[in-house]
Amino acid sequence: MKPKYQVLIDDIKSKILSGVYSVGERIPTESALQKIYNVSRQTVRKAILELSNEGFLRSEKGSGTYVSNQYQSKSVKKPHNKTIGVITTYISDYIFPSIIRGIEGRLNEENYSLLLASTNNDVEQEKKALEMMLSFGVDGLIIEPTKSNLYNPNIAYYLSFKEQEIPFIMINAYYEELDVPFLCLDDVQSSYIATKELVSKGHTQIGIISKSDDLQGKYRMKGYIKALGEAKLQFHPEKVLSFDTETKLDLYINLKKFLLDKRDELTAMVCYNDEVGLEVVNACRQLGIPVPDELSIIGQDNSYIARNANIKLTTLTHPQEQMGRDAANWVIKKLQGNKDLQNEIYYQPLLIEGVTVKELT
Amino acid sequence: MKPKYQVLIDDIKSKILSGVYSVGERIPTESALQKIYNVSRQTVRKAILELSNEGFLRSEKGSGTYVSNQYQSKSVKKPHNKTIGVITTYISDYIFPSIIRGIEGRLNEENYSLLLASTNNDVEQEKKALEMMLSFGVDGLIIEPTKSNLYNPNIAYYLSFKEQEIPFIMINAYYEELDVPFLCLDDVQSSYIATKELVSKGHTQIGIISKSDDLQGKYRMKGYIKALGEAKLQFHPEKVLSFDTETKLDLYINLKKFLLDKRDELTAMVCYNDEVGLEVVNACRQLGIPVPDELSIIGQDNSYIARNANIKLTTLTHPQEQMGRDAANWVIKKLQGNKDLQNEIYYQPLLIEGVTVKELT
């Protein structure tokens, strides 16, 4: 047999859930409820206290007891932390310090705190980071997708953010399965310009090193193919060296084999990014392939490793810090209630000439 | 005035947290507590009910009230996340990218994830970061103290980490109130070498710019005084320009006033760090004070801003990335059960000559 207070709890909860008592509405006073349910005041209070603990009600001395909006925003009930979560594949490497600098700078201008986690391009670590951010209750998120070209089960989390109306924006790539806001370099254009530059320098035997698990890899390949097509050059699959996050460890070995194998068939390489570009430079040095005399090399992203290398790599720009600022700005604006924010932003790359591309005459 | 039931809650909670009542142990009966605290049974029950709702206690009809294992597994029940929390004052600026690079590199070697938050040298933000790390349940922590030379109420959190046996280590500074492991540059030695270098170059009118809210500031001042003493030079308080995190915004203005005011009394400045050193260089340029012809300047930390400046600042080394690696290594070793870890490590600085120090003859 149910205790009396439980009868009250069930009845009042039912009235709340069915809309008889709506959010913000005052329910009958304790003494009124005593009469309605024919119980003591203590029993009424016990029921109200329990419903308050569950977030359905809140009481105010001298005023009454109200249906709490806490119950409905149960998933948003976390205190306003003024914290933006940032999830990137790496923190210290490559272009990420610059991106993070942009993010941090903009967030600091608005007195937002930054909480940063890295995934190492691993879906399990991304999951962990997402759960942690959810659990803490960040106000918004800036996310670089993990293995953006592959199906990622963590997509469910992003759907959850959408439901909870937690603003988030992706950088560098996005999940094509989701309709989410993002900021990206125009990767097609980056490789297109790179390939076109080689073509304009007389190269017809152009290879590419491509990363298969990230969306950037896919679109940089697309730009390469587009430029080949415009130059009436045939696309040869054997001129493609492909790798992913897991096989990256062996890339240098495979690269040397590839370069040796194709030594007579390639005069130029479009590289997935500067890091790969410099690995090609190093491999050529080891193999005795003169750069750029025998093989021209173009990187992408204008990373600090390209800027600091012993050889000035020809490369394409990446917005880096500006992208970081814009991402932070987007989230802040969203949190301030802006509805008219652009949801898809592409940055156009520019060529930065180095000394790794030779003109064939 | 606290209600009686809150007194009971606080007292019983304190007994649980301090181990007087251990997990699984039965606390005194309701009627015993009535007598102990001289309150009614209803007041006892109200306290117990609330502690039960918070997960500290559980009651069993006919048996008694027990300390719940729910409470203790509240901080330990989290799945092993293999995540190390890092709390730094800044992320993108100054020497922090290098430190973070060292941390991240070592953690990745052991497949630990990194969770990073910055405090902007503000105790409230540090509190937020600590609570978030606690709530998520990091395996260990690397912490740069906030305003390390001042009392910080967040010290209670560090005590709590110790209680919960969550290994943590401090970098760059530590709270002298606590007996905690730390990794620090020998700040006394850094300023001592700087000042001694100026003395050896014939300087007798040496000023210092010092930061008062960080422990580094205190010990760099100490090294300066020590070197003055050894050279039989008198310490003049009016040759000291002091600032803190809050007044840093006005430092440049105050610096220019100071330099103009003391133009005839100073031939050299020991600066709290490179950032300050470069600000002095800029101020001199604005004031038409030739560097180093009229004023010699030494920074400290060998930060990237010193390395990348237009003028090659004379400075002292800081372990940066190595410190980061060592900190991560310490936490990992601790988590692996090592008991014989060194708890106080100092790095000895070396002078790096630039072009900002002139020899007086």
Add this chain to the structure above:
DNA sequence: AATTGACATTTGTACGTACAAAAAATATAC
């Protein structure tokens, strides 16, 4: 029409009595 003060209403704290239900302790029977 706006402000102020007095009073009424409502929730919050604290005490009490009484009985129910479940577990633990003790007594009894074999």
Add this chain to the structure above:
DNA sequence: GTATATTTTTTGTACGTACAAATGTCAATT
């Protein structure tokens, strides 16, 4: 010594009185 019944202990439900503290309402005053 073991099993069972009885008693005691302990928490759970429900009722009551009393006063404190905060809010809301209404009437009087400006």
